[in-house]
Amino acid sequence: MAETRDKIRCPVVNIAAAGDTVLVVGPEKLRLRVQSLVLKAVSKLLGTILGPDWKEGDDIRGAGLPVEILLPEENATALRCICAVLHHQVKLIPQIMAVNDILRIAVTANKFGVIDALAFASEFWLCPPNKGASDLIVLAAAATLFKNIQAFRDITKALILNYGGFYLDLSSEDVVSVLGERVFCLLEEQRGFARLKLGEILIGGINAPACVHRCGWTSKYAFAYMKLLETHNLWPTALSVVGEAIERAHRMPHPVPEESSAECRFGYKHCAPEYRDFIRYGLDDLTSRIGICLHCFHSNRVGPGFCQMAHGYQYLSDQ
Ligand SMILES: [Zn+2]
Ligand SMILES: [Zn+2]
Structure with a gap:
């Protein structure tokens, strides 16, 4: 019953509608349906988490069901955005984001080693116009992680x-x-x-x-x-x-x-x-x-x- 309630509270976000994996992210258990091959291709860490050593997952994938991977310590907003970029799902990327969310994306992307894959998307997030100093210093931290010299x-x-x-x-x-x-x-x-x-x-x-x-x-x-x-x-x-x-x-x-x-x-x-x-x-x-x-x-x-x-x-x- 508890599991059913969780699923009602957090419907799956279909980043890849036919994806073979559901990432269950953060304490709020946001469910992101993704294609494991896409994530494995860009991230060694995600490759390890989703990789062949995870035999149970492969068995379930073989049966045609998406595998659930629990990532309770990750930031759900950040990982949702990162997965959307990696799957080229532009509509799932917010047009306007709080600077703290941008920094969380940068921290999470840095952890998973996908900074380079987010280089072009981060160009839009790191624009300084019309931002106050307390926002700019947060963006400066994000720009450092994104390795964007110009930003x-x-x-x-x-x-x-x-x-x-x-x-x-x-x-x-x-x-x-x-x-x-x-x-x-x-x-x-x-x-x-x-x-x-x-x-x-x-x-x-x-x-x-x-x-x-x-x-x-x-x-x-x-x-x-x-x-x-x-x-x-x-x-x-x-x-x-x-x-x-x-x-x-x-x-x-x-x-x-x-x-x-x-x-x-x-x-x-x-x-x-x-x-x-x-x-x-x-x-x-x-x-x-x-x-x-x-x-x-x-x-x-x-x-x-x-x-x-x-x-x-x-x-x-x-x-
Ligand atoms: Zn003179
Ligand atoms: Zn210099």
Whole structure:
């Protein structure tokens, strides 16, 4: 009777309608009907669980009945999604997933050795847009397990550009178990470095080319530019959220000096300094460099600066 009640509570999810195996997953006993050959082909561990040593199972399969395999310690949501991907059942893969479910999928896929088989599906799950910092750090952990260098870089870049709080506040047991605590130090270091570079670029904008003669033309524009930095909250002490500061710098208008300058015999050459163009290259270069390189992260090479390597490939190979 108890078994009958279980089956009523958890109907079989037909990932492979004619599959020869039913995985009974997690404490909730979610039943996933799958084709054992598909799972054996991609996972050594699943190959062992479903393999020829499991004689009883083979006997039942021989009789045309699906075999039930109990996996009570696995995460049901994660294994359902992994099996759906491996069986190319796109309709069974949720369009929107909580980041913690994505991390559970990554942990389970890593355990069963099917990370490579999920590479393309994980591209959609690891997109950082419109996610808060507490979600992004979970996605960063998932990206590490999926060995996706580009996603890890994009996610850590979003964390550095758009978050102004303490990174250690984002720590959780699940994240630390994958990334360790070093990642929080690296994020703090790179954000601090990015703030310093941004301040250097903005203050360096004062040197935008103008008249080199002592007519005051350069000074009146430089003064107006510095006042603009202040009114747009771009003084080096006000660069808490780096991405917002870069946006403000891009939107800052051209300075209009209030003072007049002296007569200049080269006045016919005077033109307003192009401060925004002058700093734009530095801002774009800085933005392109932000983000932690997963390859360097694993090899302990990454420091407070940026990755100087041209690794040239998107996924980490097994080393
Ligand atoms: Zn001049
Ligand atoms: Zn690198």
